[in-house]
Amino acid sequence: MKIGFLGPKGTFTEMAARGLFEKGDFLPFRTIPSCMDAVATEEVQVAVVPIENAIEGSVNMTLDYLIHKQRLPIIGGITVPIEQHLLMNPDYQGSKIDKIVSHPHAIAQCHEFLQNYYPDTEWEYMNSTGAAAEYVKNHPELAIAAIANERAAQEYGLKMAHTNIHDFENNGTSFVVLSKEPLNVLYEGANFMEDKTTLMVTLPSDYSGALHQVLSAFAWRKLNLKKIESRPTKTGLGNYFFIIDVEGAMDDVLIPGVVSEVEALGCGVEILGSYPCYTMAKNKAKSF
Numbered sequence: 001m002k003i004g005f006l007g008p009k010g011t012f013t014e015m016a017a018r019g020l021f022e023k024g025d026f027l028p029f030r031t032i033p034s035c036m037d038a039v040a041t042e043e044v045q046v047a048v049v050p051i052e053n054a055i056e057g058s059v060n061m062t063l064d065y066l067i068h069k070q071r072l073p074i075i076g077g078i079t080v081p082i083e084q085h086l087l088m089n090p091d092y093q094g095s096k097i098d099k100i101v102s103h104p105h106a107i108a109q110c111h112e113f114l115q116n117y118y119p120d121t122e123w124e125y126m127n128s129t130g131a132a133a134e135y136v137k138n139h140p141e142l143a144i145a146a147i148a149n150e151r152a153a154q155e156y157g158l159k160m161a162h163t164n165i166h167d168f169e170n171n172g173t174s175f176v177v178l179s180k181e182p183l184n185v186l187y188e189g190a191n192f193m194e195d196k197t198t199l200m201v202t203l204p205s206d207y208s209g210a211l212h213q214v215l216s217a218f219a220w221r222k223l224n225l226k227k228i229e230s231r232p233t234k235t236g237l238g239n240y241f242f243i244i245d246v247e248g249a250m251d252d253v254l255i256p257g258v259v260s261e262v263e264a265l266g267c268g269v270e271i272l273g274s275y276p277c278y279t280m281a282k283n284k285a286k287s288f
């Protein structure tokens with residue numbers, strides 16, 4: 001099976017993909033949209049992409065592309081522990097750093113460290129932490145460093161100048177698996193955490209109390225919400241839809257009941273996926 005992930009080698013997304021699939025052809029893609037497009041064109045069967053980080057919140061690129069451009073079913077999820085390190089080229093002889101490169105989320109996870117140790121150093125955003133590490137490897141003549149993981153340090157032969165530079169402990173990122181088909185070859189060796197169902201709800205315009213009523217439909221059925229997030233519909237200022245994660249798998253009674261009740265309020269409802277979620281232990285993340 002062909003498994004697409006946000007590449008190049010050494011990204012956290014690769015860790016997530018390898019944590020979920022023990023075997024297969026792992027194919028790196030330069031961007032999240034290109035990885036998702038590859039599922040649509042059947043270049044790969046599944047894509048693994050980041051969706052939410054414990055420090056920085058949602059990965060808007062994934063959510064927005066999924067909603068507006070490439071509506072692929074979510075068929076699985078995994079949460080991976082995130083440890084960020086500052087990586088330098090061992091061939092660089094100087095001591096000062098002119099620029100730090102990484103994925104925007106990785107830079108955001110290390111703001112305090114950057115403020116304390118490199119307050120005057122500029123940053124440059126890259127498509128992924130792996131791309132940043134690769135860039136540092138390819139430019140030994142530059143006074144630059146990448147924020148990336150230990151696996152990237154090994155992959156690109158970089159030295160770890162500072163370790164564990166993320167600002168908060170228990171840093172973790174959730175990734176989703178997107179596929180046109182349900183798969184049952186997943187998840188050998190990963191730790192099952194829970195089933196989850198993700199819905200997208202669009203409220204009718206100018207209906208006071210609509211969100212309150214939507215939430216009541218979940219509340220009185222005792223359906224536990226894991227997350228609610230608003231994103232712009234991109235149709236005009238002030239227009240939003242809500243992405244709601246509910247604990248539990250799609251069933252015959254409760255979730256269909258919520259859907260009918262919320263639709264009866266005049267809301268649009270779509271189910272983006274009902275899927276098992278897994279976690280990766282720290283020691284497992286390190287072993288990749």
Ligand SMILES: O=C(O)C(=O)C[C@]1(C(=O)O)C=C[C@@H](O)C=C1
Pocket residue numbers: 006010011012013014050053059082103105106127128129130172173
């Ligand atoms: O750059 C990577 O390594 C990724 O897999 C992307 C990503 C993200 O999108 O948040 C994943 C995990 C980390 O939070 C930082 C970056």
